[in-house]
Amino acid sequence: MLVLTFDPEKFNFVAAGDDSYFLLRFPDGSRVMFQDRCAHRGSPLHLGCWNAGENALVCSSHQTKYPERVLRRQGVPLIYRAGRVTVLLDVASHAEARLARKNILAQPDNSPTDTSGAQGTAGA
Amino acid sequence: MREFLHMPNTAESHSTAGGVAAINAPSTPTAVTGIAPEEIKRYMQLYAANPLFGYHDKWIISDNPYRRPIDQQAVTRHDFSRPLKREEAFGSSALAAQRMLFNVYETDFVFLPEKDFAAKRADFESFYSNENKLLGELIRPTLETHLFGFLEEEIDISGKWSAAAVESYLRHLIENHERSEIDILSAVLSSLDPEKAALTLLIQVAGDFLTESSSSARNLLGKFGLVQSELFKIAIDDYGYGVHKAKHSTLFESTLETCGLATEAHAYWHFYLTGSLALNNYYHYVCRDHSKFFRAIGAIAVGESLFAHTCRKFSEMLRAVFGNRVDTYYFDEHYHIDAHHGRMATENVVAPAIAKYGDSVIPEIVRGMEELQSITSLADDDFMAQLIWADDLEGQRTAASRIHQSGLSQDAESRITTAVLRKGDPISTRACDADSLWLVESGTLELVAGHDRSIQIEAGEGIVVLRGRLHGASSVSPECLYHVYELKD
Ligand code: FES
Ligand SMILES: [Fe+2]
Numbered sequence: 001m002l003v004l005t006f007d008p009e010k011f012n013f014v015a016a017g018d019d020s021y022f023l024l025r026f027p028d029g030s031r032v033m034f035q036d037r038c039a040h041r042g043s044p045l046h047l048g049c050w051n052a053g054e055n056a057l058v059c060s061s062h063q064t065k066y067p068e069r070v071l072r073r074q075g076v077p078l079i080y081r082a083g084r085v086t087v088l089l090d091v092a093s094h095a096e097a098r099l100a101r102k103n104i105l106a107q108p109d110n111s112p113t114d115t116s117g118a119q120g121t122a123g124a
Numbered sequence: 125m126r127e128f129l130h131m132p133n134t135a136e137s138h139s140t141a142g143g144v145a146a147i148n149a150p151s152t153p154t155a156v157t158g159i160a161p162e163e164i165k166r167y168m169q170l171y172a173a174n175p176l177f178g179y180h181d182k183w184i185i186s187d188n189p190y191r192r193p194i195d196q197q198a199v200t201r202h203d204f205s206r207p208l209k210r211e212e213a214f215g216s217s218a219l220a221a222q223r224m225l226f227n228v229y230e231t232d233f234v235f236l237p238e239k240d241f242a243a244k245r246a247d248f249e250s251f252y253s254n255e256n257k258l259l260g261e262l263i264r265p266t267l268e269t270h271l272f273g274f275l276e277e278e279i280d281i282s283g284k285w286s287a288a289a290v291e292s293y294l295r296h297l298i299e300n301h302e303r304s305e306i307d308i309l310s311a312v313l314s315s316l317d318p319e320k321a322a323l324t325l326l327i328q329v330a331g332d333f334l335t336e337s338s339s340s341a342r343n344l345l346g347k348f349g350l351v352q353s354e355l356f357k358i359a360i361d362d363y364g365y366g367v368h369k370a371k372h373s374t375l376f377e378s379t380l381e382t383c384g385l386a387t388e389a390h391a392y393w394h395f396y397l398t399g400s401l402a403l404n405n406y407y408h409y410v411c412r413d414h415s416k417f418f419r420a421i422g423a424i425a426v427g428e429s430l431f432a433h434t435c436r437k438f439s440e441m442l443r444a445v446f447g448n449r450v451d452t453y454y455f456d457e458h459y460h461i462d463a464h465h466g467r468m469a470t471e472n473v474v475a476p477a478i479a480k481y482g483d484s485v486i487p488e489i490v491r492g493m494e495e496l497q498s499i500t501s502l503a504d505d506d507f508m509a510q511l512i513w514a515d516d517l518e519g520q521r522t523a524a525s526r527i528h529q530s531g532l533s534q535d536a537e538s539r540i541t542t543a544v545l546r547k548g549d550p551i552s553t554r555a556c557d558a559d560s561l562w563l564v565e566s567g568t569l570e571l572v573a574g575h576d577r578s579i580q581i582e583a584g585e586g587i588v589v590l591r592g593r594l595h596g597a598s599s600v601s602p603e604c605l606y607h608v609y610e611l612k613d
């Protein structure tokens with residue numbers, strides 16, 4: 001597994017191995033990292049939207065729902081401590097990981113995230 | 125619309141089985157239901173008023189493990205009913221609370237003086253009395269939440285953890301640690317006075333090493349199968365297989381002795397930094413409350429895994445500072461044995477516990493790993509800040525005279541106190557919540573920043589005491605009059 005630590009204020013997206021992952025921040029400050037591939041037909045989930053009434057992420061393609069509790073349980077193993085996020089990605093520990101900042105449309109509080117497209121390489 | 129988990133006609137349907145249910149740990153109750161915070165506060169004052177915890181007349185408390193001064197004024201002044209923030213971790217309230225909590229925890233252990241038991245028998249009885257123990261137990265949850273509540277906020281664990289993820293994470297921590305020089309040891313070596321800095325560090329760890337493994341030994345009794353026996357093996361090593369000379373704390377006594385330090389438990393009570401007390405207390409906090417058992421094994425796995433490299437570097441530091449006269453065997457022994465302990469705690473305790481009790485215990489285990497790292501960094505920050513300040517007492521005296529001459533900050537509003545100290549008055553160490561300017565009007569004041577670290581301030585002179593820095597004062601002259609002002613910026 002690849003262990004990656006980063007500043008969640010700077011980055012919210014990781015590409016490693018054949019997969020990508022996006023970070024969601026809940027209103028209580030807790031965070032979840034989820035694979036950016038819908039279990040249905042593989043659409044990028046970060047382009048979904050957040051349904052506040054149902055407290056679920058909804059995939060933009062065919063509306064598969066991912067309730068918060070599912071995101072929390074099925075997300076990538078994640079530790080948030082003192083302003084840093086550490087995730088364990090199921091790719092080889094020497095795999096290269098690319099960090100980025102994207103506009104996560106599925107973000108629960110829907111606060112606009114900038115799309116300046118900051119790029120970085122993982123400091124594991 | 126489809127609900128994930130109920131997707132018809134798809135082969136890749138997922139299930140939450142094996143997903144982690146308990147994401148966030150339950151928070152600690154602050155008190156017994158029905159007992160109001162004011163009542164708890166009253167118990168704290170009663171607890172702290174025990175003469176055992178009153179001021180002492182010497183900086184080193186010689187061979188009396190029951191005498192453990194607490195700043196009673198701080199206990200009266202502060203509100204302990206809310207969790208402190210991390211930024212408040214070295215303040216006056218934190219210091220008083222850590223001292224109380226340490227005393228509460230340690231009444232579970234046997235302490236006996238080296239000599240002259242008869243003269244200390246009354247203290248022995250008072251320390252272990254039901255009154256002291258019951259009051260301690262009533263105030264304990266409030267103190268724990270006050271001191272460790274911030275960890276609930278600071279740390280969050282999510283996702284689908286597995287035993288393999290825990291193992292990868294631990295390995296990652298060990299690899300990173302083994303590449304590091306260890307900041308506190310570098311700080312000692314680059315100190316203006318490495319010998320005194322090294323003694324300060326030895327004093328900080330003595331609070332734990334002289335009673336080595338007592339906190340984790342709280343998790344040895346009961347009935348919990350294989351894991352219990354594995355924990356026992358680690359404890360047996362620490363206790364030297366019953367051979368007193370091989371007991372790890374005995375080895376550490378020799379290190380202290382060869383550096384000219386006393387070996388009695390808590391002789392340097394006055395000089396334990398708040399962060400060092402926090403680290404000791406943290407182990408008790410998770411090991412004493414068995415509902416935190418999984419957190420405790422996570423913390424122990426990290427602690428044991430990282431200790432081997434720390435000990436190797438510690439040993440090198442001691443030899444660099446003291447040369448051949450220091451006995452580093454305690455650290456050399458740990459360099460060898462804790463490589464095993466880390467593996468034992470990971471492979472034989474954490475992994476079988478996950479296999480047997482399920483993935484839902486993992487967030488608690490990982491939380492323990494994180495909390496220990498968080499508290500360790502707190503202790504390290506405190507130590508390094510104290511070192512910098514204690515190295516610079518001359519500079520702080522100069523800074524004080526500059527502020528004094530500028531006439532700033534010495535108005536009546538910013539005056540915290542005016543006091544008269546007499547030679548031989550009872551002494552204590554404290555920490556303040558703001559930077560302060562001390563000005564001596566008459567007599568000579570000795571300001572103490574640690575064991576064998578002090579500066580004399582003559583009439584007309586002053587010194588700056590930074591917020592959170594542990595300090596004490598005594599009068600060198602028959603009498604000394606001084607004023608303390610709060611520095612606003
Ligand atoms: S790809 Fe997401 S719902 Fe079909
Ligand atoms: Fe040991």
Ligand SMILES: [Fe+2]
Nearest residue numbers: 428461462465
């Ligand atoms: Fe050990």
